[in-house]
Amino acid sequence: MAPLISIRSSNDKLEIVNQLLLPHVTEFLPIESVEDAHDAIKTMKIRGAPAIASLAALSFSQYLSRALKASPQPDFLASPEALKNHVEPILAYLYTARPTAVNLGAATRRLTNTLSSSIAAGKDTQFIVTDLILEGNAVADEDVGRNREMAKWGGEWLLKRVKDSGKDVSVLNVMTVCNTGSLATSGYGTALGLITYLHETGKLDKAYYTQTAPYHQGSRLTALELLTLNIPSVMICDTMVGSLFQHHDIHAVVVGADRIAKNGDTANKIGTYNAAVIAARHNIPFIVVAPISTVDLDIEHGSKIPIEQRPPLEACLVRGVLYPNDGKTEQVQVMITPPGIEGIYNPSFDVTPAELITAIVTEKGVAVKAEGESVFDLTPIV
Structure with a gap:
């Protein structure tokens, strides 16, 4: 393809x-x-x-x-x-x-x-x-060039991290949230770029990606990108992340970012914070991969990041193809919620606190928190 x-x-x-x-x-x-x-x-x-x-x-x-x-x-x-x-x-x-x-x-x-x-x-x-x-x-x-750089930085750091932890594995299982591949960038991708790098170097077993909600397009685009790249993958509902971590050996969660505050707090697609909390509970490294342009040093912490609220109607609609329909591809959009709901909460993003993030990767390298610190010093990678 x-x-x-x-x-x-x-x-x-x-x-x-x-x-x-x-x-x-x-x-x-x-x-x-x-x-x-x-x-x-x-x-x-x-x-x-x-x-x-x-x-x-x-x-x-x-x-x-x-x-x-x-x-x-x-x-x-x-x-x-x-x-x-x-x-x-x-x-x-x-x-x-x-x-x-x-x-x-x-x-x-x-x-x-x-x-x-x-x-x-x-x-x-x-x-x-x-x-x-x-x-x-x-x-x-x-x-494209910087995406390849950060994919290599992050991929090599993760491989070393797993090796240093004493796990004797030759290939890794990695989970991601939302789409961060070629369709979300000018090419190769950020978090999905890291997964692609592991696949290209023979170090990936499977990529897991969350279906954040029926109406969010990101997971379907991730599925399309992984299929195009022939990367073995498994889709999971975002409510099943905890079960996945309980029953499968996941070596890292890798996500992109829409904005990273000075202290490392990170805004990303809604559902990312949930995954970070559960990853911390299971001691799974949580890695943010994003270009330097995503880091906003003018914002001290995540509470200052503006969160986009999408139109309520978007949370009520799902788009797909009719099945079966005599072999024809007919795309439709349907309402999946009953009328008369009092209110609909539909933010596009949530903020993952720096304390839940293990590493932040840009095209300049990998930042980790100093011993005993709950926030990042991003100076070396911006």
């Missing part, structure tokens, strides 16, 4: 795979404007903190590239000041699409900083726009 991708970009053409329809239907949607990108991110047609940052940056580059080629050129290219006044609100608008994923904010700040430094250097408008286009493309291009 061909490798899965979340974004296709060539010249000024930009497309994303509509993840709402996966795994049953593969449909690429054209992104023709920053408004299209904002909608795709907000409605979760694309998901995964690195992937949404890449899409936002690429759509911004597309917008500027088309402006350079337009005849006549738009007024905002008349001067550096006009450019600044025009594009800063666009970057601010893109940032509003999803508030928890810090990668999106890191990408828009990176572009804002490029704008400011290019203006300060006295460049003319055409050169400033070129700088912004190149920087926007770089946000996506750099993702």
Whole structure:
């Protein structure tokens, strides 16, 4: 099977795979404007903190590239000041699409900083726009390489950890939560990248992944990615994690992150905190794998991380294909809850406290807590 991708970009053409329809239907949607990108991110047609940052940056580059080629050129290219006044609100608008994923904010700040430094250097408008286009493309291009780096760092650290614990095993069983593979990044993946690294080096027995809830797409995307990579895998309901740990030898839980606070508290897909609590009860290492752009040093601890509340209706719907239906693939969306429920609690993320996390991995290496400490010093890996 061909490798899965979340974004296709060539010249000024930009497309994303509509993840709402996966795994049953593969449909690429054209992104023709920053408004299209904002909608795709907000409605979760694309998901995964690195992937949404890449899409936002690429759509911004597309917008500027088309402006350079337009005849006549738009007024905002008349001067550096006009450019600044025009594009800063666009970057601010893109940032509003999803508030928890810090990668999106890191990408828009990176572009804002490029704008400011290019203006300060006295460049003319055409050169400033070129700088912004190149920087926007770089946000996506750099993702695959750093994912491979952190996968190797984390995989080798875990293998050593298991060996040092005295366990005589040649292959590992690893559990993950939500999707952190190629569909959630620009390629290879973060936590799923670590699992892929273990598989590629012959050190993985099985990958276990949680079905966080019927309406959450992440686990179905994980299933699709693991099947594509021919990685032996087992799906479990999130309410069965405790039973899994009681009856099977799980060597680690590996998850991604949407935002990591300065002390190591980590926001990730809802259900991650539950898994961390149970992993701690069973003395199973709990590892967070995420790029440096996910670490937010401006936030001291997890209580300051904004948690996105999704529309209540999303918790009542499930999408799939009718079965059986004379061999035809007909995708439907149905309501799974009765009408008249008084309230629906539907956060996208929860925060796992640093004390429950064994290690945090970025492309720069692996951080562990100092002896006797309950929080991390992330300085060496950011």
